[in-house]
Amino acid sequence: MHIEDKKKEVVALLEERERMDTLEQVSEAVNVIDLVDHVDVSGAFVKVNNRLPGDSKWRLYVGYLSKAAAILFLPVLLFALWQYYFSQGGISGDQISMQQITSPPGTRSQIILPDGSKVWLNAESTIRFPIPFSRKTRNVSLIGQAFFSVQKNPEVPFIVKADNVQVKVLGTRFDVNAYPDREKVGVVLARGKISLTAENQEHTSSKSVILHPGERAVVDRQQGDIQLSEGNIEKYIAWHNGRLVFDETPMKEVARQLELWYGVKVVIEDPEILNYHFSTTFENESLYQVLELLKLSSPIEIDYQPAHYDEGGKKTYSKSIVYIKKKTK
Structure with missing residues (x-):
């Protein structure tokens, strides 16, 4: 197929998507999610890798290319779904489903949440959220690390739950590092203002602080103690770029x-x-x-x-x- 033919095919595809109504877009998103869930990424990569020449440089370069290509962009039309449900005058409990997305090893994913907020999900991390969000709160749970760019909505707080740490925001950009194998959880604020609450492991006491841009909070998982510091935060958030x-x-x-x-x-x-x-x-x-x-x-x-x-x-x-x-x- 020539380049011009490919361009025409892409243009036709985009025009077809523009003609879709909300329900058709939601259906397409569900199909994409189902396909992603059933792809054996590791097995496919290894099969290709085993057919390469024995030179380790070849394998390393191909490994790099595969990781670069695997920086997944998952704008799965969740925003359209959220708008559709609210346009119908509300939702009932049985209409809410939970979506879970995991970034495999060596992969960084970009996700668009139901409210239009963006999330960069680091490798070996999992995010879980309802579709759609409720009218009162936007709740997200995290295992691992993620950088958030949250759509501002003063009436519907955005809440990230990572183990015994909770971050509450209205609209801002911040990073949460909560890998299970680490003794401490790190929260870095790039823009806006957030409220951070941490409980001890026994859930018998909690502490809260307000973070301002350029500040980093480190939370002890066992005691729930919070240490605040200020300085260059670039090394903590550069990964999402x-x-x-x-x-x-x-x-x-x-x-x-x-x-x-x-x-x-x-x-x-x-x-x-x-x-x-x-x-x-x-x-x-x-x-x-x-x-x-x-x-x-x-x-x-x-x-x-x-x-x-x-x-x-x-x-x-x-x-x-x-x-x-x-x-x-």
Whole structure:
């Protein structure tokens, strides 16, 4: 098919979507969600990866391209659904359904919520919300990390629940980092104002603070204590713009960020390496490029083991593994 033919096909598709009414758009969105849920992304990637030449550089570059292509944009027409229900004069309990979206390892997703708010969902993170939102509150639950750009609506507060931490906003831009494997939850405010409430693990006491732009709150999951700090927040929120920022970041955290960013497993073979700190910014670099730059900036050696997919009885998937050890003389 020639380029001109492809252009005509795209134009025809866009014109067809413009003619759809709200119900037809909602139906299309449901079909898209169903297709996404049934795609075996890991298996497909590994099958392609296993057919590549044995050169690890090839595999790393293809891995990078697949992650770049997998920055999913999911404007699933939820806003249209919300408008439709409210135009019908309200909703009943049995008309509300819960939508759950998860970003796989090495993938960052952009989502449009029913009210038009935008969410950037980091790798290995899950967001859950009702379709549609209620008239009184816009409730969202989060496991992992997400950056929010919330549509302003003073009459309907936007509430993010992450474990024992609750963030309440009217309209703002902020980041919540609440991965289950971490002892603390981080909340960073880029614009606007938010109210943060944290409970202790026993739910016997709670504390609340107001955050202003440029502030970061760190919440202890066990005690519910909140520590506030002010400064450069760019390193905490740059990920949603495709940049990986390290600022005197210890190796343990660097390894964790690489695992999330590229969907690999990082093994530190020499404990002494954990004392190393890194300050640099990566933007659209492949895993191979990042590892090479880390090798140049510190006395370390890196081995890479590609992912593989066992199509036997259990059909197990194994992530790529990056081994990091101290460089020998």
